[in-house]
Amino acid sequence: MSSLPTIPMKKNALMRFSEWLTVSRFVIIACALLCLWLVFVPLASLLYVAFAEDTPEGPGAFTFDNFINAYTVDHLWNLVENSVIFAIGSSALTLVVGVAIAWVVERTDAPGRSIFHGLSLIAFAIPGLIIAMAWALTLSPNIGWGNDVLKSMFGLTEAPFDIFTMGGMIWVLSSHYFPLAYLLMGPAFRVLDIRMEEAAVVSGAKNWQVTRRVTMPLLKPALLSTLLLIFVRAIESFEVPLLLGQPSGINVFTTEIRDAIAEAPPEFGYSSALGLTLLAICIIGVYFYRRATRHAEAYATITGKGYMPTPLRLGVWRWPVTIMTGLVFVLALGLPLFTLVWQSFYFKTVPNVDLIKDFTLESYVYILEYPVFLSGLKNSAMLGAMSATIVVFLGFVMAWIVQRTRMKYAWTLDAIAFIPIAIPSVIIGASILFAYLILPIPVYNTIWILLIAYVTMYLPYGMRFASGGMIQIHKELEEVAEVSGATLMQTFRRVLMPLMSPVLMAAWLYIFVMGVRELTASLFLAGPTTQVLGTISLTLWEEGGSFGNVAAISVIQIVPLVMIVGLMRYMENKVSKRG
Amino acid sequence: MLTIEALEKTFITRDGSTVAAVGGVSLELDTGNLLTLLGPSGCGKTTTLRSVAGLEKPDAGRIIIDGTIVFDAAQNINVPANRRGIGMVFQSYAIWPHMSVFENVAFPMRVSQDQKYTNGEIEKMVARALEMVRLEGYEKRSSTQLSGGQQQRLALARGLVREPKLLLLDEPLSNLDAKLREQMRFELKRLQLELDITTLYVTHDQGEALALSNEIAVMNSGHVIQRGAPYDIYHKPITEFVAGFVGSTNFLRGFVESAVAGDGMGTVATPHGIIRCLFSKNASLKDDIIIVIRPEDVVLSDKAPAEGGNHFEGKITNRIFLGEVIDYLIEAGDEEIRVRANPECDFEIGAMVNITLPPDKCVGLAEAGEIAA
Numbered sequence: 001m002s003s004l005p006t007i008p009m010k011k012n013a014l015m016r017f018s019e020w021l022t023v024s025r026f027v028i029i030a031c032a033l034l035c036l037w038l039v040f041v042p043l044a045s046l047l048y049v050a051f052a053e054d055t056p057e058g059p060g061a062f063t064f065d066n067f068i069n070a071y072t073v074d075h076l077w078n079l080v081e082n083s084v085i086f087a088i089g090s091s092a093l094t095l096v097v098g099v100a101i102a103w104v105v106e107r108t109d110a111p112g113r114s115i116f117h118g119l120s121l122i123a124f125a126i127p128g129l130i131i132a133m134a135w136a137l138t139l140s141p142n143i144g145w146g147n148d149v150l151k152s153m154f155g156l157t158e159a160p161f162d163i164f165t166m167g168g169m170i171w172v173l174s175s176h177y178f179p180l181a182y183l184l185m186g187p188a189f190r191v192l193d194i195r196m197e198e199a200a201v202v203s204g205a206k207n208w209q210v211t212r213r214v215t216m217p218l219l220k221p222a223l224l225s226t227l228l229l230i231f232v233r234a235i236e237s238f239e240v241p242l243l244l245g246q247p248s249g250i251n252v253f254t255t256e257i258r259d260a261i262a263e264a265p266p267e268f269g270y271s272s273a274l275g276l277t278l279l280a281i282c283i284i285g286v287y288f289y290r291r292a293t294r295h296a297e298a299y300a301t302i303t304g305k306g307y308m309p310t311p312l313r314l315g316v317w318r319w320p321v322t323i324m325t326g327l328v329f330v331l332a333l334g335l336p337l338f339t340l341v342w343q344s345f346y347f348k349t350v351p352n353v354d355l356i357k358d359f360t361l362e363s364y365v366y367i368l369e370y371p372v373f374l375s376g377l378k379n380s381a382m383l384g385a386m387s388a389t390i391v392v393f394l395g396f397v398m399a400w401i402v403q404r405t406r407m408k409y410a411w412t413l414d415a416i417a418f419i420p421i422a423i424p425s426v427i428i429g430a431s432i433l434f435a436y437l438i439l440p441i442p443v444y445n446t447i448w449i450l451l452i453a454y455v456t457m458y459l460p461y462g463m464r465f466a467s468g469g470m471i472q473i474h475k476e477l478e479e480v481a482e483v484s485g486a487t488l489m490q491t492f493r494r495v496l497m498p499l500m501s502p503v504l505m506a507a508w509l510y511i512f513v514m515g516v517r518e519l520t521a522s523l524f525l526a527g528p529t530t531q532v533l534g535t536i537s538l539t540l541w542e543e544g545g546s547f548g549n550v551a552a553i554s555v556i557q558i559v560p561l562v563m564i565v566g567l568m569r570y571m572e573n574k575v576s577k578r579g
Numbered sequence: 580m581l582t583i584e585a586l587e588k589t590f591i592t593r594d595g596s597t598v599a600a601v602g603g604v605s606l607e608l609d610t611g612n613l614l615t616l617l618g619p620s621g622c623g624k625t626t627t628l629r630s631v632a633g634l635e636k637p638d639a640g641r642i643i644i645d646g647t648i649v650f651d652a653a654q655n656i657n658v659p660a661n662r663r664g665i666g667m668v669f670q671s672y673a674i675w676p677h678m679s680v681f682e683n684v685a686f687p688m689r690v691s692q693d694q695k696y697t698n699g700e701i702e703k704m705v706a707r708a709l710e711m712v713r714l715e716g717y718e719k720r721s722s723t724q725l726s727g728g729q730q731q732r733l734a735l736a737r738g739l740v741r742e743p744k745l746l747l748l749d750e751p752l753s754n755l756d757a758k759l760r761e762q763m764r765f766e767l768k769r770l771q772l773e774l775d776i777t778t779l780y781v782t783h784d785q786g787e788a789l790a791l792s793n794e795i796a797v798m799n800s801g802h803v804i805q806r807g808a809p810y811d812i813y814h815k816p817i818t819e820f821v822a823g824f825v826g827s828t829n830f831l832r833g834f835v836e837s838a839v840a841g842d843g844m845g846t847v848a849t850p851h852g853i854i855r856c857l858f859s860k861n862a863s864l865k866d867d868i869i870i871v872i873r874p875e876d877v878v879l880s881d882k883a884p885a886e887g888g889n890h891f892e893g894k895i896t897n898r899i900f901l902g903e904v905i906d907y908l909i910e911a912g913d914e915e916i917r918v919r920a921n922p923e924c925d926f927e928i929g930a931m932v933n934i935t936l937p938p939d940k941c942v943g944l945a946e947a948g949e950i951a952a
Contacts, residue, residue: 476673482660483667484687498677
């Protein structure tokens with residue numbers, strides 16, 4: 001043993017620290033700290049402002065007045081009632097339609113199933129604001145062409161539909177969200193091993209018994225989690241209540257918070273106090289969502305080799321089922337899209353129009369010459385690209401920390417990065433506004449404050465994509481690289497990144513699309529020179545000039561977004577083929 | 580070549596409780612030998628192997644590879660895995676699906692820190708490694724097009740390409756089907772002999788361990804229970820655990836009837852009478868004893884042998900014909916004895932037979948004492 005090389009030299013703490021702090025470790029720590037900052041600073045400022053007096057100089061002394069103001073408002077009960085009815089109504093309708101379509105697409109032999117899948121992705125790409133505007137243009141009692149057509153067809157004196165009602169709001173939000181419910185439920189139907197149902201049949205169960213005792217219990221976690229997720233997204237939705245609820249006095253939490261901040265002088269404290277309630281509701285919803293999905297693996301019934309999903313043979317019902325499903329898409333997706341395209345080319349509505357003589361490109365010319373349109377387009381594209389890049393990078397690094405290092409409490413990073421999913425965009429926008437009005441960081445009225453908001457909001461999505469991708473990659477693939485002599489960076493570059501690139505690309509595109517669609521948070525944070533497509537579209541709508549202009553700017557946004565979604569679908573296919 | 584001293588590793592589970600995966604393991608492995616760590620899952624064998632690789636940081640102990648301390652808890656030395664210069668084959672093979680066969684094998688040279696390789700050198704080394712595992716001509720194939728057995732060879736080629744001082748194999752055959760496994764066993768033995776490469780092998784399969792090793796270390800709950808040549812591990816187990824884990828065994832209970840000093844024959848009183856057997860350790864009068872005997876060592880006959888003891892009667896309760904042998908279950912008193920016999924030794928269910936236990940095949944174990952000194 002005496003010949004062994006020994007290292008008796010004592011090292012001081014600083015030397016040991018600098019040795020320990022390699023480039024990769026530095027990057028990892030920096031990412032974790034950035035993530036903590038992004039999530040906790042807005043929440044802290046929200047709390048702070050909620051308990052501080054509103055003064056012209058900013059938040060003042062400690063007070064409970066904001067809560068007293070907010071919770072003694074006589075219409076508070078009304079606010080809660082509206083929000084909850086709206087959220088429950090739309091999540092229920094969304095779930096029913098979404099589940100029906102998931103069943104048709106995944107479990108039957110109805111023709112055209114892949115078309116429905118593609119249409120659902122397209123529906124996801126269309127901004128909520130545009131959907132709300134399209135429905136207003138279709139079924140408004142005054143200007144809706146749909147009502148006009150029905151009136152002249154049936155000789156009615158009054159418009160048969162009014163979109164500016166609670167029912168209208170629920171319908172519009174559901175028409176926007178049901179593809180999401182389908183996309184969430186689809187995998188659950190897909191992995192449901194048909195042999196479990198067959199085993200029930202062989203054991204003597206009748207069809208309805210199989211459904212009640214086997215299929216439904218197996219689908220329960222997926223159903224519950226989808227319902228909760230849509231509930232949360234409905235209660236935090238802003239565009240539909242803003243465009244369709246407020247005109248007829250139907251206020252919900254999100255619109256009330258926005259109004260309080262848009263007022264002069266702004267009531268920051270009051271809106272924060274309301275925001276905390278909304279946040280609490282969302283956190284409870286997300287908590288139950290996480291609980292419902294916690295044991296999801298236990299229900300994953302993919303059985304590896306030899307698993308062949310056998311679709312239910314519909315026989316003579318094949319075409320009727322397809323037509324019914326198609327009709328849902330025509331009504332919910334086709335109608336608003338048709339309205340937008342039509343209105344962007346024609347000023348007159350459907351009855352009594354000359355297809356050739358009345359055709360005009362005036363609306364498009366107007367939009368292209370609209371003073372802030374091009375800068376808004378540039379801002380949106382840049383914000384989408386930058387936030388997607390940062391979020392994907394952060395998600396990748398943090399998923400790696402959580403899954404691959406043995407660091408104590410690494411899993412808390414996962415939980416922290418997931419928090420923003422429970423924070424409504426309205427609150428993200430408001431609290432980031434407060435935070436950077438208070439903090440001496442000069443980002444107010446710049447594009448950077450928008451970037452901070454976008455990155456915060458999309459962090460959970462980046463994390464989910466990255467962890468999902470990383471779980472599929474066996475840890476030994478990296479370990480063998482390490483044993484072969486590769487450094488951490490070489491392992492990242494040569495092994496992990498190439499293996500994960502399709503997933504990371506898909507994540508990037510997904511987040512880019514969300515960034516370009518963004519309206520709610522931007523509304524609080526966009527300054528005169530930092531308008532984005534969403535805020536410009538809303539301004540055009542609120543100016544109330546020509547609906548053709550609104551339609552034209554919508555079409556201009558929809559076309560590239562739909563193309564990107566097509567690209568995403570292509571990437572997804574590549575990923576699943578490799579698996 | 581490889582020295583492991585007093586290695587300890589404790590894992591902390593998510594709920595905060597600690598699990599001692601390795602509790603003070605010391606091993607030595609000479610150049611050119613193959614040492615197998617054999618044990619049930621969770622016995623600490625893989626943690627020991629991964630500590631040697633540098634993929635796991637032990638809490639205490641020392642690891643020396645070829646005269647270099649790669650880990651020493653006391654001196655705070657921990658050479659990272661990418662600096663230990665070892666070859667390793669994983670249970671899942673860990674073949675990179677985005678690289679060709681050639682690139683998989685070339686990887687260790689491509690990422691080398693100490694030495695830069697020219698393309699010509701890399702090509703030569705890869706070609707030789709692939710030839711060793713009989714995969715020549717597959718260079719351009721995508722690694723995902725290989726069969727399970729070929730992927731296994733590829734993983735081996737990648738582990739061997741730098742001609743490491745030490746090769747670590749983590750259950751390399753467990754993902755292959757029975758026939759391929761048998762074939763790869765011979766292949767591994769051939770390679771190990773040809774290259775004379777020092778190898779640490781981890782498996783839970785006693786057949787593999789017996790077939791491949793120069794030496795076996797049987798592990799259980801973080802400790803090495805017995806070390807020895809395959810023959811000794813099989814025929815002279817020192818604890819009930821080793822006897823039960825390596826091959827199937829009969830256990831007969833009794834107590835010492837005549838004291839034994841050192842290794843040697845002694846007699847044990849059992850419900851079946853006095854049985855003479857081998858002792859590996861001192862045993863004093865009246866000590867509780869378990870007699871261990873392998874099913875294939877038991878002799879069956881119609882009548883009691885004319886002379887010598889160590890025999891008693893039993894009744895055949897079941898028999899299974901396996902081709903080259905017949906397995907019998909025999910009821911003798913309160914105990915059930917398994918016997919593996921030659922097919923010529925043919926008895927019907929229900930028949931009374933005479934059971935003889937050859938004294939030199941019976942091993943007497945003291946019931947206490949799980950851990951080897």
